Amino acid sequence: MLESFDFELGRTASFLAAMNAIATFRPDGRTPVMVGTMYSAADGVRTAYEGAGVARTLQSGAVDVAWAQVHQANVSVTGALRSLYRKDPGSLRAIESLPTQDQSREEIKKRGDLLAALWAKLPLPPPPYPVPVGPPPHYVVPYAGMELLDFLGLRSSALSQESVIPIVESEYEKQDGALHEQEAVLRDFNVAARTQGMNQFTSGWEREVIEAIPTEPPALPPGMGEIKDVEAPGGPLIQVQVGAARASKFRLEGKGPGAVVFSVLVESWPTVRIPCTLPMVDAWTLRVRGENAKGEGEWSDDFEVTVPA
Numbered sequence: 001m002l003e004s005f006d007f008e009l010g011r012t013a014s015f016l017a018a019m020n021a022i023a024t025f026r027p028d029g030r031t032p033v034m035v036g037t038m039y040s041a042a043d044g045v046r047t048a049y050e051g052a053g054v055a056r057t058l059q060s061g062a063v064d065v066a067w068a069q070v071h072q073a074n075v076s077v078t079g080a081l082r083s084l085y086r087k088d089p090g091s092l093r094a095i096e097s098l099p100t101q102d103q104s105r106e107e108i109k110k111r112g113d114l115l116a117a118l119w120a121k122l123p124l125p126p127p128p129y130p131v132p133v134g135p136p137p138h139y140v141v142p143y144a145g146m147e148l149l150d151f152l153g154l155r156s157s158a159l160s161q162e163s164v165i166p167i168v169e170s171e172y173e174k175q176d177g178a179l180h181e182q183e184a185v186l187r188d189f190n191v192a193a194r195t196q197g198m199n200q201f202t203s204g205w206e207r208e209v210i211e212a213i214p215t216e217p218p219a220l221p222p223g224m225g226e227i228k229d230v231e232a233p234g235g236p237l238i239q240v241q242v243g244a245a246r247a248s249k250f251r252l253e254g255k256g257p258g259a260v261v262f263s264v265l266v267e268s269w270p271t272v273r274i275p276c277t278l279p280m281v282d283a284w285t286l287r288v289r290g291e292n293a294k295g296e297g298e299w300s301d302d303f304e305v306t307v308p309a
Contacts, residue, residue, distance in 0.1 A: 003293060005046060005179055007217040008186035010248050010293075012039050014213040014270040015193045021273060022206050027193035038189065045175075045182040052168070052175040059161070059168045066158035071108045073146065073154055074115060080142035084125040091122055112155050119148050205241075205273065212272040214248050214292075222247035222290030222297030232307045236281060240274040240288070244297050247290025250274060255285040262287060281307040 016039060019025050019032045030038075078098060085091040098118065102111040122140055124131060132138045139148045197210035223245035231239040242250050249270045253262040257280065265276050268291070278284065283306050290297040 001176070001179065002046070002049075004217060005183045005186075006293060007214075007248075008183050008190060009039070009042055009046065010270065011190040011213060012042065012186050014248070015190060015197075015210075017269070017271045018197070018209050018213070021209065021271065021275075022201075025197055025200065025206065025210070027196045028189065030189075035189075038185070042182045042186055045178050049175040049179045052172040056168045056172045059164055063158070063161045063165060066154070066161045067105050067108050070112050070154050070158050071102055073151055074102055074108065074111045077119075077142045077146060077151060078115060080146075081119075081122075081140070084129065084140060084142065085122070087126045088123075091125075094118055094122075109155075112151075116148070116152060116155070119151070208241075209271050209273055212243065213270075214246065218246045218248070218292040218294045220246060221295035222292055224298040225250070225288040225290050225300035227286055227288050227300050227303035230286065230303065230305045232305055234308045236278040236307070238276050238278060238305075238307060240276055240286065242272050242274060242288045242290075242300075244288070244290025244300075246292055246294075247297060248292045249290075251289045251291060251296075252276060253287050253289075254278070256280055257282040257284075278307060281309045283307075 012035065015027065016032060016035045019027075019030075019035060078095065078100070081095050082092065085095060095118065098114055099107070099111050102108040119139065124138055124140055129140070141147050194210060194213065194215065198207065201207040201210065225247075226243045228241040228243055230241070240252060242252070244250070249268050250266070250272070251264070251268060252266040252274050254265045255262050256278065262285075265278070265286075266274050274288075283304070286303045286305060288300045
């Protein structure tokens with residue numbers, strides 16, 4: 001689900017970058033601020049969906065853990081009771097009649113219910129088992145830390161955890177629906193923006209920027225990166241024209257004067273024209289790599305450029 005949503009969200013980021021670069025590109029009459037607001041709202045929906053998914057997973061895990069504790073108590077208490085009542089044939093027979101199959105959650109519940117019901121009716125084990133202080137009723141304690149109330153508490157805790165499942169499921173379904181709706185909103189804008197941009201710009205770098213924005217989710221990682229040209233009119237601000245098949249964003253790295261290793265210049269940019277402010281002018285070696293949801297492409301060949309002051 002998130003793969004298709006993230007594709008449309010990424011396309012919106014690309015069109016927003018294109019709008020910021022092309023002053024006359026205003027699809028559906030929207031300004032960059034309006035599209036930025038739409039993007040932020042969509043990103044918020046994505047965050048809420050992920051949060052609901054995490055909550056659902058955590059609650060499911062909590063339920064599994066709670067019933068696993070009941071299962072373990074079923075096994076250990078029954079085993080302890082068999083030993084304690086080994087000299088009481090009647091009680092032992094009743095204990096032996098309890099079900100031992102409790103792999104599914106329903107079986108664990110049933111076994112626990114029957115065990116608790118029998119436990120409440122068992123007489124105290126034969127001497128030398130001590131008679132507890134205080135007025136009856138007295139219930140056998142199979143081992144330290146496991147009284148009947150403790151056992152019932154484990155079962156109640158598991159039922160309580162289970163009762164939360166419909167709530168988190170409902171919230172997840174709600175956020176899943178919101179995600180579908182938001183994806184449709186993004187897709188409608190993205191399709192319209194491309195159509196309007198391709199009709200508005202029949203040639204030139206503006207069309208190149210719009211045309212390079214992907215129209216379908218990638219099936220493969222990007223191809224090898226390419227630096228087509230670098231505009232360096234003077235000063236640290238340059239424009240790098242790049243490309244890579246199937247890329248939805250680009251990473252630009254460079255080696256400045258005297259440097260022996262590449263460093264990141266622009267970590268992620270969503271169009272094929274990358275504005276970059278260099279830390280210094282003079283001779284630079286640049287390289288670019290395309291990225292998409294399926295992975296990273298190969299680095300481009302090194303591109304040498306001298307940036308005048």
